[in-house]
Amino acid sequence: MSKAVFYHAGCPVCIEAEQQVANSIHPAKYDVEIVHLGEAGDRLGEAESAGVKSVPALVLDGTVFHINHGADLSALKS
């Protein structure tokens, strides 16, 4: 099973992408995890290490795909 992680931050652009893109992923191929970086701030380091620059972003087997543009990751750091 491959791993898909959808990172978002609750912004409108993120929610739309989550509902459509995350839900379009083949569940037999990918174990899909949805991470809200605004709530799970402890996952920011992991997202950065994976190469995530902005949200929403989809990481498929370690490869980052930035989908549209909701917010820069730097805006989520407090």
Added chain:
Amino acid sequence: MSKAVFYHAGCPVCIEAEQQVANSIHPAKYDVEIVHLGEAGDRLGEAESAGVKSVPALVLDGTVFHINHGADLSALKS
């Protein structure tokens, strides 16, 4: 069956996204079509009407998701 159209133009960013994103889509939910706008120039108008600004882009049920950035659509017009 919902419709998913993946527009690309053969660029390296496009090919990577095609192989991973287009192939991750649930085939029971979406009828996936892959359109190479460099070869199928007659589909440029359709892509523009859907709201595609750059490739690669994934259109899910009419909603456009720009994935990373390979080339602006304007660069494909000759």
